[in-house]
Every structure is written in C-alpha cells, then in structure tokens.
Amino acid sequence: MHAQSGHRPTAALKGLLVATAAALGILAATAGTAPAADPPAAGDALMGRARELFKPLPATLPAIRNNAVTREKIELGKMLFFDPRLSASGIFSCNSCHNLGLGGVDGLETSVGHGWQKGPRNAPTVLNAVLNVAQFWDGRAEDLKAQAKGPIQAGVEMNSTPDRVMAVLNSIPTYKAKFADAFPNEKDPVTFDNVAMAIEAFEATLTTPAAPFDQYLEGKADALTDTQKAGLELFIDKGCAGCHNGVNVGGHDYFPFGVVAKPGAEILPPGDKGRFAVTKTADDEYVFRAPTLRNVTLTAPYFHSGKVWDLRQAVAVMGSSQLGATLSDQEIDKITAFLTTLTGQQPRVEYPLLPASTPATPQPVFK
Numbered sequence: 460m461h462a463q464s465g466h467r468p469t470a471a472l473k474g475l476l477v478a479t480a481a482a483l484g485i486l487a488a489t490a491g492t493a494p495a496a497d498p499p500a501a502g503d504a505l506m507g508r509a510r511e512l513f514k515p516l517p518a519t520l521p522a523i524r525n526n527a528v529t530r531e532k533i534e535l536g537k538m539l540f541f542d543p544r545l546s547a548s549g550i551f552s553c554n555s556c557h558n559l560g561l562g563g564v565d566g567l568e569t570s571v572g573h574g575w576q577k578g579p580r581n582a583p584t585v586l587n588a589v590l591n592v593a594q595f596w597d598g599r600a601e602d603l604k605a606q607a608k609g610p611i612q613a614g615v616e617m618n619s620t621p622d623r624v625m626a627v628l629n630s631i632p633t634y635k636a637k638f639a640d641a642f643p644n645e646k647d648p649v650t651f652d653n654v655a656m657a658i659e660a661f662e663a664t665l666t667t668p669a670a671p672f673d674q675y676l677e678g679k680a681d682a683l684t685d686t687q688k689a690g691l692e693l694f695i696d697k698g699c700a701g702c703h704n705g706v707n708v709g710g711h712d713y714f715p716f717g718v719v720a721k722p723g724a725e726i727l728p729p730g731d732k733g734r735f736a737v738t739k740t741a742d743d744e745y746v747f748r749a750p751t752l753r754n755v756t757l758t759a760p761y762f763h764s765g766k767v768w769d770l771r772q773a774v775a776v777m778g779s780s781q782l783g784a785t786l787s788d789q790e791i792d793k794i795t796a797f798l799t800t801l802t803g804q805q806p807r808v809e810y811p812l813l814p815a816s817t818p819a820t821p822q823p824v825f826k
C-alpha cells in the first residue's frame with residue numbers, strides 16, 4: 460500500500476480517474492462534473508443565487524494542463540515537497556512555509572527563509588492553489604509547475620540552483636529510481652523541469668472538498684446555520700462575491716487593493732505595486748489577485764502584507780477599501796460566520812520517508 464496523500468481511501472481510484480482524464484486531454488481546471496445537486500427547496504432563493512455564483516469543490520482530483528498525473532508522480536512530488544535538501548541550507552522545504560498541518564501556510568506576517576531573511580510577502584496557502592488562474596499574489600507564474608521553480612531559487616527562500624538540486628537528487632539512488640518510475644518514457648528523467656512537474660502533481664491532491672458551504676451548494680439546506688446564511692446573503696448583496704466567486708471563492712482574477720479607498724500604508728506598503736511588476740501597465744499598480752477564501756479561517760495573517768491578524772478586521776478593511784462600505788459589527792460577524800463555512804476536509808498527508816544522503820550529496824551551505 461502506497462502512502463497516498465488523498466483525502467479519502469479512494470485516493471488510488473481518484474488517481475486513476477485523473478490519469479485517464481489527463482491521458483484523454485480533458486482539462487478540468489474548474490474541475491469535472493459537479494455532483495448531482497438536489498434542486499433547491501421551494502423558497503430557498505438564497506441557494507439558487509449562490510449556485511449561480513459559486514461551484515462546489517469536486518471530490519475528484521483536478522486534471523492539470525500538460526502534466527498527466529500518476530500515482531508515481533504524486534508520490535515523488537510529495538517527497539520533494541517535504542525534502543529540505545532542495546534548499547541550499549538543508550533547512551527549508553516547501554512545507555516549511557506551506558505547512559500542511561497549518562492550512563498550507565506558515566502563519567507568519569511575511570515568510571522567513573534562507574539565512575533568517577524575511578521575505579516581502581505573506582505566504583498564500585497551497586491548498587486548492589491548483590484551481591487558481593495563476594500563481595503568486597501578482598499572478599507572475601502561469602501554473603504550479605512554473606511556480607515551483609521560483610522558491611527553490613529565490614535568495615530569501617530556499618536559495619538553491621537547478622544545478623545544485625540536480626547534484627543532490629543524482630547523489631541519492633532512491634531518488635533516481637523514483638524519477639524513472641514517475642517519468643517512465645524519458646531517457647534522463649532527473650531534471651529540474653520534472654522536479655516541478657512532480658511537485659505540481661502532488662499539489663493537485665491538496666484540495667479541500669466537502670466544506671459546509673459545498674454541502675449547501677449541493678443541496679443540503681441545513682449545512683449552514685441561519686447566521687451563516689445571513690452572512691452569505693451579505694457577501695453577495697454587498698458585492699464581495701463580485702471578486703471572490705467561482706469554485707475557489709476567489710483566485711481567478713486581479714483587482715486593485717483599494718478600489719474605492721486605498722488602505723493605509725501599514726496594510727498596503729507603498730513599495731509593493733503588485734501586478735504592475737508583471738505587466739508594467741500603470742493600471743496594474745497595487746493590483747493583486749483576489750485570493751481564494753477557502754480555508755480562510757486557517758490562514759491568518761491576511762493580505763499580501765500579512766498585516767491583519769483578525770479575520771473580522773480583514774472583512775472590515777475589504778468593506779471600506781473595495782466597496783466603500785462601512786460594515787456594522789453585526790454585518791462583519793455574519794460575513795465572518797459565513798467565511799467559516801469555507802473550511803473543507805483537509806488533505807490527510809502521511810509524512811514521507813526520505814532517502815538518506817550519500818557521501819556524494821552536496822553539503823549544506825548557509826550563505
């Protein structure tokens with residue numbers, strides 16, 4: 460029995476489904492067939508409205524563009540995700556900053572990486588990241604395989620190089636065998652590209668289905684309390700759902716932070732102009748991807764600056780900055796109650812056993 464990273468005992472089956480879908484070239488970015496939903500009960504107009512704006516998170520693995528997901532790739536990707544030897548110091552793994560026991564984040568204002576350096580931005584969760592339109596707060600990586608190469612090389616994160624990563628992996632026979640299993644048709648499977656492909660395949664398993672809100676969208680009217688429903692109604696009526704919608708309740712488009720009123724420099728540091736750095740278009744100054752709000756109660760602190768620790772305050776800031784609305788305490792409570800319904804089943808990840816280093820493995824370097 461392989462240690463799988465699925466949410467359920469059916470992980471193997473899901474893996475198979477995805478492999479088949481991918482082999483057929485079916486792209487299910489917003490993921491597959493929605494489960495057969497019961498029609499909303501007469502009078503439950505709210506459920507009908509919600510279904511027009513949001514989609515339940517499917518229980519099947521989303522297929523990935525140009526990367527057929529197999530069990531072998533997932534298993535290798537999981538090892539790489541947890542292996543600190545991808546960093547120059549041997550200290551930081553992907554899981555250091557995207558801790559899968561902590562909602563896929565590090566819980567820090569901004570991340571701390573190589574040499575105790577503090578990076579410029581808060582770490583977004585890897586949970587459900589596969590469903591986002593592009594990766595990073597500014598969308599500068601088009602998908603997870605493009606994304607994964609960034610942190611390994613970033614000076615403030617893992618501070619390694621593709622050559623060093625290749626030297627590490629080639630020095631460990633078990634890794635060479637795992638790459639051969641995961642990329643069976645390749646003559647020289649241990650490549651930096653394949654590191655990224657395998658990590659992407661593992662990350663595709665990190666979805667969190669069956670949140671109370673998903674159950675509601677699937678027709679279970681009592682999956683939300685009355686207060687949570689009132690919060691959902693406010694979330695739609697006040698306009699939050701204009702930017703945070705779809706299967707990921709966000710993650711699919713870019714907006715200025717401060718559509719109506721710019722938040723203070725404390726929350727929106729003037730030095731980080733967001734998507735402007737990607738597109739060099741004046742319109743994109745202080746534009747950021749609206750993040751997914753799935754599992755948001757697990758992922759404090761909030762915003763790309765990580766300056767807000769209280770979800771209620773984040774909701775208030777959104778009201779004033781994005782909608783020009785001063786939300787009352789009661790409204791904030793209700794919206795926050797709704798946001799708690801977005802916490803889904805967390806992936807059950809069994810910690811992988813990593814193969815031992817050999818005398819040929821490059822030694823850690825700290826500067």
Ligand code: HEC
Nearest residue numbers: 552553556570571572580581582583588594595596610616
């Ligand atoms: C030192 C901390 C750190 C490490 C180590 C790290 N990350 Fe990140 N990660 C971040 C930060 C910070 C961001 C946001 C950067 C930005 O938007 O400019 C991020 C962004 C991401 C995103 C984008 C999510 C989204 O919604 O946009 C993914 C996916 C991700 N990292 C995966 C990984 C993987 C895979 C690894 C290992 C190869 C890794 N990270 C290593 C801190 C880290």
Ligand code: HEC
Nearest residue numbers: 698699702714716747748749750761762763773777778781
């Ligand atoms: C015009 C688009 C827009 C609207 C409307 C909007 N948001 Fe946002 N939201 C964003 C963007 C963009 C960010 C990221 C800001 C940043 O950190 O740069 C964000 C961030 C957030 C965050 C922080 C999430 C995290 O992981 O850091 C929360 C919570 C949030 N929004 C909730 C709401 C709520 C509740 C409403 C309605 C009161 C709302 N949003 C309205 C675009 C919007």
